[in-house]
Amino acid sequence: MWIQTLLSELKVHHSTLVIFCDNMSIVALAHNPVLHARTKHMELDLFFVREKVAAKRLQVVHVPAIDQCADVLTKALSPSRFCELRSKLQVVESPHPT
Known part of the structure; x- marks a missing residue:
């Protein structure tokens, strides 16, 4: 506000x-x-x-609770659910250093 x-x-x-x-x-x-x-x-x-x-x-x-993107920041999630919500936030996994 x-x-x-x-x-x-x-x-x-x-x-x-x-x-x-x-x-x-x-x-x-x-x-x-x-x-x-x-x-x-x-x-x-x-x-x-x-x-x-x-x-x-x-x-x-x-x-709906299923679409609540904030859950990725506040709850313990399964790896698949974590990746799904992370992609909704348009956050990508960084490549591992070689």
């Missing part, structure tokens, strides 16, 4: 910030203006996100 504000001040065109989330509940809460009793502990963060979503400065979009 800070970079987005900076770009706006510099008159640089930029697209709306998109956050990809694999949790359907969080996506629903981000778009729902009603604050529920069970979300009280995250009231400030949720208010900030909802405000940005309403102003169309932020989109919260669902991404």
